[in-house]
Amino acid sequence: MHITHLKLTEQLSPPPSREQLLNSLKPGQLLKATALSDNINGSVRLQIGVTKLIAQTQLAIKTGQQLTLSVEKAGELPELKLVTGRSLAEIQSTLLKSILPRQQPLTQLFQRFAELLSSPASRELPESLHQSIGQITQQLLTSARPELIQRLREGVSNSGLFSERSLLEGRPQAGDLKISLLQLLGVLKFTLGDRAGVASRFQLPQAAPQAPQPLGEAATRLLLDLAKQLDSGLARIETLQLNSLPQDDPSRQLWQFELPIRNADQTDLFTIFIKRQGTQENPDEEQIWSLTLRMNLAGLGPMRVQLRLQGKSISSLFWAEQSHTTQLLKRHTSQLKSAFEKAGLEVTQIKAYQGIPTEERELPSGLSLLDEKA
Template identity: 30%
Template sequence: MEIKLPLDANLQAALNKVSAAFPELKLNQVLEAKIVVNQTQLNLLTVNMAGKTLTLQTPLPLPLAAGQSLQLQVVKLLPTPEFKLIAPPLPANAKPTASGETPLLKLATAAAPAPVAAAGNPLPNLQLGQAVPAQVVSVGKQGMTLQLAMPLPASVQPATDNAAGRSPAPPITLDSRQLIEADPAKPALVPGSRIELQLVKAGAPPLFSVSLAPADSAAELVAAAFKQALPQQSSPLLLLNRLDHAFGELIADKTVGETLKHLALEILRAIPDKSALFQPGDLKTAVTRSGLFLEAQLAQAGRQQTPPTLADDFKLRLGKFIAQLALELKPAAAERTAAASEPLLRELLQQAEGSLAKLTLDQLHSLPKDDAPRQVWVLELPFLQNGKPDLLELVVEHDRDGSGNPNGQNNWVVSITITPPELATIHCKLSCYDGSVNTRFWSESADTVEKINARLDHLRRQFEEKGLKPGFMDAQQGKPAQEHSPIASPQSLLSEKV
């Protein structure tokens, strides 16, 4: 009696595939073939052999061109046919296999494993027309670095990712010659832009079409542009200290223009001494020239027959200084030898732009708000302390309803932040209500708080000598509460209702 054991399903499928393709296929047989398509990115070689078109899986990219003739020898039949490349021989610069022998080509069947992409890079698994989402990491002259969005479609998941697609793919850099702008009229791509990457041509190298992802709203594009265009804000004290320390070096450098030296000297000379802040007239002048009111003064000057002098305004001086620094550093400004102090000029330009950004943001904070009961001004006043630049931070609040009270009193709140020599930072809040001046101090240093408490009686007498009515006074350790801070950052720099 003849007994027939059942064949494994995968083995039976392989046998059926081989029988359907080549009923006469034999071991060690040599066959003539011609290359139809060489997909080096996918390690796939499509050939025409004995009137049939087959796709072969290669262990590595082979430097073979479409239309080239081959000779393949059958070296294995089951479970998947394998072929050895006889002719033409591979060039000398071709990469050998791990064993150093001629690579074997396997018949790509439905049961064959999918081509393995480079570690963490799913792009070789893309099919023509398929797109994947990505985010721009950086943009250079030679290419673009992208972070592929996760999770990716299952068909393009790299072999190193887990089944859930949770492992983030590493950034991928593509040459600019591999990228085609789908719509050149769209805004230029910047770091942070979300895009769709679509394979439009396979090969080595592949070509991709780049388009903005539909989810990228206009608000997101504006926010990304602001992040790239606006300088990082910084305190003007950084600029003034650096300028004061390096002024001698700037003056001694003969390659630096005289206009820039003159502007730097004007900025330093305009800093008032600490004693000027104790004089009402000098303090008012310092506040007026702080740069906070430049645009308002320009608008007012256009309506006056004798416009005020604005040359001493800090924002105006800062703008001139930045423009002159940019001119000095402009590569095509003049045919001159690079100044020895060029690194210093670049540092000053960065700090000046940061100071201007900080001043501009203070102006935005100081704009009147329709739904706020108070008008708030936020400003920083530089001054000289023992011949060195220092900074006084002021927040002035005016109660809009104060002018309507029965006594005709205006209600004011002034917040001051200062760091005196040999003392910790002091926060002071003076409030004027119903003619009384209430004063509160905060400091994180217990020693500083003790010294303030010891001098509160002296401050009370000074108020009385100036004709003011002193009210509540105290000093405590810590920081003032920020729940209702008038200088909280705005939600947006732009208003769609303008």
């Protein structure tokens, strides 16, 4: 979808020189253009600002059509790319349709790591693969209370949700989950060689030409299964990224995180939803913050926590599937209330319920969630 070989034909007043026009084009620059003719035999007349041009393209362009063009290449023969007018919602929908069928919970991926490393066939695998898996596992947060509290912010930053942003800003986070999984996928692709079309959709850079290490049938099956699990785990992270993109309504924003947590020899998963909601007229006024945390911890069972914060008023609800966990929560509500008040918040309510709701239960209007200090 490129419009290439721009050729200057005539200019309106004031007439910039051809050199001035070409020098003003920079890669990445967006231009608004109007088609002055239909596309006839691969050529179309365009007007960009006060300048009329002839462009060569195979795109079906009609007279009067408004175009947004991106400068792909500057110089004597610039190349422009047509930027489609698809909305963010349309782009998200298209991507989600391709990703959703492949995604699987991240806990399955880390379970596969453990099974692979404990398999006798893993002795055939190269040491680089063992090291990559071990490094990713060690980077996870641990359920130990002091470390979990101290590193929670770091864990959210490294959840993979902000991978592309940190790369664009030139400050990739050490231990970023998505980047680490992509690096492991690169090692896996090199190890398997051409035995499977692994990771082709990620367009990973090719390793230096070298014969892959010979693998037995059992080891090959393990790695092919791991490649499938890696693709599913990355698809899950990408789904969360798409669902966390800025909303068309500036008064509303939702962020979704999944944090794998090391707990002894297993991996638990914290699912976190953070929502910001303001008013359409003034998004920054009287914002309501809400946080929902889902987890399933050994000894406590499935739990859901919901906090809502508006101004200085906070309210929190707890659900636990197991009765002894519910009773434990009820016995400690006074301690949580004191912690909120010590942080300068007005506690509206704190309640614990038996069971897990099938849908998000809303708190009374005007209340909302969240305090990391507590």
